[in-house]
Amino acid sequence: MSTTKTFAFIGATGGCTNSCLAHLLLSDLGYKAIALARTPQKLIDSLLRQPGITESIIADKLTIIQGDATSVSDMKKILLIPRNGQGNTTAYGEKSPGAVVVDGIVSGVGAVPSFEKGKLLSVKFDNLKITEESSTTLITALREVYAERDQQQEGKKPILAVVSTTGITEKDEKGDVPCLFKPGYHYLLATPHKDKKKMEAIITSAENQALFKAVVITKPAFLTGDGNLSTAKGLAKIRIGTEEDPAVGYFIARADVGEFLWEEVCKKEEPRWFGKKVTLAN
Numbered sequence: 001m002s003t004t005k006t007f008a009f010i011g012a013t014g015g016c017t018n019s020c021l022a023h024l025l026l027s028d029l030g031y032k033a034i035a036l037a038r039t040p041q042k043l044i045d046s047l048l049r050q051p052g053i054t055e056s057i058i059a060d061k062l063t064i065i066q067g068d069a070t071s072v073s074d075m076k077k078i079l080l081i082p083r084n085g086q087g088n089t090t091a092y093g094e095k096s097p098g099a100v101v102v103d104g105i106v107s108g109v110g111a112v113p114s115f116e117k118g119k120l121l122s123v124k125f126d127n128l129k130i131t132e133e134s135s136t137t138l139i140t141a142l143r144e145v146y147a148e149r150d151q152q153q154e155g156k157k158p159i160l161a162v163v164s165t166t167g168i169t170e171k172d173e174k175g176d177v178p179c180l181f182k183p184g185y186h187y188l189l190a191t192p193h194k195d196k197k198k199m200e201a202i203i204t205s206a207e208n209q210a211l212f213k214a215v216v217i218t219k220p221a222f223l224t225g226d227g228n229l230s231t232a233k234g235l236a237k238i239r240i241g242t243e244e245d246p247a248v249g250y251f252i253a254r255a256d257v258g259e260f261l262w263e264e265v266c267k268k269e270e271p272r273w274f275g276k277k278v279t280l281a282n
């Protein structure tokens with residue numbers, strides 16, 4: 001079996017996940033990535049804007065599957081790696097002898113907003129249930145992959161890291177949101193937050209959590225920047241908390257969320273944050 005690791009990415013045209021993927025592609029650890037993207041060229045263009053990423057790095061380390069995160073058959077294509085992780089692009093996602101499940105899944109899927117012309121503060125989202133739907137799709141796809149895989153591959157489970165949000169904690173809903181932001185979070189973001197809450201409930205239910213080696217839920221403050229690595233403050237400069245003891249802050253750069261996901265989740269064998277809801281703020 002290959003010693004390298006392969007991570008699957010969903011929502012990688014979004015800044016947080018894009019930044020994590022960029023770190024993976026730039027590292028010399030030998031990791032590979034496979035990404036599900038509705039528009040592959042959009043993902044390639046966003047990666048080429050990252051400092052240091054070239055077409056040859058992308059060709060060498062990344063496989064892009066065109067598809068939708070609400071399609072079980074599309075999702076299954078990013079969950080299996082051909083034997084030794086060295087097959088060609090078309091071998092990805094195919095049930096071939098010895099195919100193994102990916103080492104980890106990083107998802108930053110979220111509703112895509114658009115702003116109505118002439119209406120201040122009027123935001124529309126393309127699918128307000130997308131994080132719930134993509135989580136259910138991932139769970140169904142993973143169950144099918146487990147049911148279909150070779151017996152000798154049984155037992156291997158991926159890590160799951162997702163980007164959720166502050167403002168939805170169980171014991172004190174807005175306890176991890178700074179006072180000035182509480183009204184805005186309450187009125188403007190109620191519906192997307194309901195969606196994130198459902199995602200958290202789905203992936204942390206006992207039966208679904210058991211499908212993963214570990215689940216890490218990141219809960220960033222208000223996101224800034226586009227995820228370009230040049231906009232990161234760096235891990236040493238961000239505050240990291242848990243749901244019980246949150247890091248309360250106004251903003252965090254998408255690039256910093258991505259660096260956290262890479263350094264503290266993807267690179268670690270037994271990350272400190274396994275099974276945790278992690279708040280991130282500047």
Ligand SMILES: NC(=O)c1ccc[n+]([C@@H]2O[C@H](COP(=O)([O-])OP(=O)(O)OC[C@H]3O[C@@H](n4cnc5c(N)ncnc54)[C@H](OP(=O)(O)O)[C@@H]3O)[C@@H](O)[C@H]2O)c1
Pocket residue numbers: 010011012013014015016017036037038039042067068069070108109110111112130131163164165166192219220221222223224254
């Ligand atoms: N804005 C904030 O301040 C804030 C704060 C906390 C948390 N969050 C959440 O944090 C997460 C990451 O945010 P971000 O800004 O880095 O990313 P983002 O810009 O919200 O990107 C969303 C991603 O989801 C993908 N996506 C949406 N529907 C899809 C579908 N049906 N199939 C496949 N992909 C789909 C989009 O792909 P396309 O390129 O195809 O559209 C894009 O890659 C999001 O869930 C966001 O809601 C946001």
